[in-house]
Amino acid sequence: MERKQKKFKRSLKKAELSVRYSINNRNMTMIEETSTENIDRRIQLAVEAFQFLKNTTINERAEFMNAVADQIEALGEELLTTAHAETSLPLARLTGEKARTVGQWRMYAKAVATGIYTEPRIDLPQPEKQKADLRKYNVGIGPVVIFGASNFPFAFSTAGGDTASAIGAGCPVIIKAHPAHPKTSQIMADAITTVVTAFGWPEGIFSHITGTSYVIGAYLTQHTDIRAVAFTGSFNGGKALFDIANRRENPIPVFAEMGSINPVFALQRLLETKAETLAKEYITSLTLGVGQFCTNPGVFIALKGKSLDRFINVLKDEIQNVAPANMLHKGIFENFEKQKNVATEQSDVELIAEVNTETEGWQGSASIIKTNAQNFINNPVLSEEVFGPFGIVVECETPEEITKIAQHLKGQLTITVAATDEDARDNSKLINILKDKCGRLLFNGMPTGVEVVYAMQHGGPFPSTTDSRFTSVGPDAVKRFVRPISFQNWPDEFLPEELKNDNPLQIDRIVDGKMNSGSLKLQTT
């Protein structure tokens, strides 16, 4: 194991000179490449902090999380103006995202405190049947590495939902800051560290690793003391971490949310009656935030005909109302332009709508192409996510072609069925297939706007995420970072509060197979 780490250290040195993220050149912020010595030290601190954190109760962690929420809430204008300068995101959007981030910490804290993710189960002893006293609950899995995302500098980054859910689970967090918003990340990291200090908790609870080299991410992921990884970003980035983690001597889970083309299936009756409204809704969702959402509806599938022509005609007009705006950073802008052009240059593809306004700087300019079902199925380029305001309309000759597309689809974060009730009744087979292809299935409406609620599933079959069994949005995100441990025949004194006889935390527990929120009356032996 040690030899492996030395090898990584050598490759890290090389890589510092070569591979680099495309950074927003506007911010002349120098990003410090955290040294491997410092990374090792922070991970060692995290290992030590875990011995403390795993023995905190759900209430203690909830209190900590609420304090982080307060701390972030109290951050002044500096946070917003810094993030605005680093990401080009409008202040209004950032204000909303800050509130969402604060809300996430509070909501997850409340959920953690209910004990729902602790899942306590107690099977009382039955000496006459030689049955033992068995008590199980979920503990944190260990130190977790989290990669900040570029497109949500607050909600999916340093102090985002991944960090909140890992700490809620009882896991120390090592953040790999996204290099596109280094100052924002530092402000958030300081806020969390302030709370760690105020609580007198071990400093290893939270670490902030900075750097522009991919190798830092690889180094963190292969480190023998790391127990899980969370990532939001590109397929290539997420898949690389997934592979590293699985090839370790002791493999660990990687929760990578890698994006999606979020198809909209428009069924015939709905399209006939609402082509115009649907077009307006579609273009609004497609171009929201310069299309920089992982739930951006990149593909629109419908039957060829007059209704679809009406839909397309409205797209042509409506797209002119989309004001071009700067994308998150130069790298994202360049990638968007490149991928958009590659898709548009494929054979049997027609450009049907584009913004006529001239663009400047890193303004992503919306456009929509059209193709036929056969071409969409046969040409894998057209199923690749284009991160930005770009859509594909797929014209199908027959309902069977629509079904074929459904069967052909890879895993998606979301799929939308635009339908009347009658459409849905007539297309139950299609809808049944679509259920296997996504984490969230919408009936009308558009997929952008991922609500932070219990019932949210933000995670779909591969390749939209590496693990469709978990969500990265909503309090259920905590589940990613726990594992169960059973205690057999332990005296009450040594059990965690969550499993003690008198149920001091007053949580729901499954006792002998039945839900029970009381204390246990045991016969003294």
Next chain:
Amino acid sequence: MERKQKKFKRSLKKAELSVRYSINNRNMTMIEETSTENIDRRIQLAVEAFQFLKNTTINERAEFMNAVADQIEALGEELLTTAHAETSLPLARLTGEKARTVGQWRMYAKAVATGIYTEPRIDLPQPEKQKADLRKYNVGIGPVVIFGASNFPFAFSTAGGDTASAIGAGCPVIIKAHPAHPKTSQIMADAITTVVTAFGWPEGIFSHITGTSYVIGAYLTQHTDIRAVAFTGSFNGGKALFDIANRRENPIPVFAEMGSINPVFALQRLLETKAETLAKEYITSLTLGVGQFCTNPGVFIALKGKSLDRFINVLKDEIQNVAPANMLHKGIFENFEKQKNVATEQSDVELIAEVNTETEGWQGSASIIKTNAQNFINNPVLSEEVFGPFGIVVECETPEEITKIAQHLKGQLTITVAATDEDARDNSKLINILKDKCGRLLFNGMPTGVEVVYAMQHGGPFPSTTDSRFTSVGPDAVKRFVRPISFQNWPDEFLPEELKNDNPLQIDRIVDGKMNSGSLKLQTT
């Protein structure tokens, strides 16, 4: 993907002539190598059956599972005599294991019917806040491949807990029968198929694949339509499947339970007062069922001294009372003898107890060696599981050495702390470390005997299993085979029963963040 499958088919043909399991030669049963054409056909049937099964309700699946339990219970003497002939396991043990297997189906059925693994969450719409109606529940992950285990021909094999939990989750099952008990497997498969037919369910719900070549397992695991794999067996077998699954174009989870050395840490006061009792308990557990349990306590760790000498002296005597008995099959016997001899021949190792009786056939003969802490830590051979009645006593010079061993340990299914309350109080740091190293932590007693209850955790950190977050024993085993799906704004008519407004299944659901078992009163819109 198709090319890959062709390549696999070619390698399968070659392998049929070469790689083979070591089969119990006594049974001259010819094992049919299921052809890849038949495997492909069965997987296609499973894919079709999944479209049906995923839309069954928890009650329908529970009814099916209870019918399987009845069917197995009704199986006559033939099942027991066949299994006895194929495995050498005593009839009394097999009678108990049959009852356990029937009990598992009934218990898991009951658990599934409560909706606990469906985890329904509903967030009602708030139109004034533009919040959607979101409803989430767990569905089956898709067709699952399950590998039968040799050491539990009923409870961990064709109709074992893995099959029960996968069907409970709503997943069609493709069994790869263990070639050590082919006739037993066929009887169990027929029992399940009888119920599938009686229910009029699609035949693809359950498939029985036979063969002796490892390549069949690889072929099943790499098949693009398989969604998860469960395995109980050797590290090499489980790890190979894990690697294949992660290298697929669409990676899938593998739940492999790969065994463990299940250390017993005997603390000083307990050892002083109970050396003799402890020795008797230890030897009984170590040699139970000819040591062929994955929870066999293969290592005993304690401080050097008079108490440990007393413990060892009793071992020397007690081991003579262990009657040698046939192991499961020739391959297991040969492997046991080989591994036992390799361990015993290591340097700084002393043979301290062995059975004097002559053995014959495939009788595994118990023995115990002794070594020092430094040698145990430095020599990885001594940390390898020896499947059979073989133990290692590790003599430590100081309590610090005991802690070092704890830190050095890889993941285990179980760890036992043999201690008085005072010992436990004095060794809280040691116990805190041990929590990270196992799935089940015992306070005295011995780890063999894995109770089928909610609070059981049969699954520990790598390499004892590939995924410490799940258990393969107890109803929680169902969790391995589900994934969540969210429905946004769907009319009640199209929702699964589990999520409908009037809660027809009367299950507990989290509604707007609170537990709710009633029906929902919604304002009509």
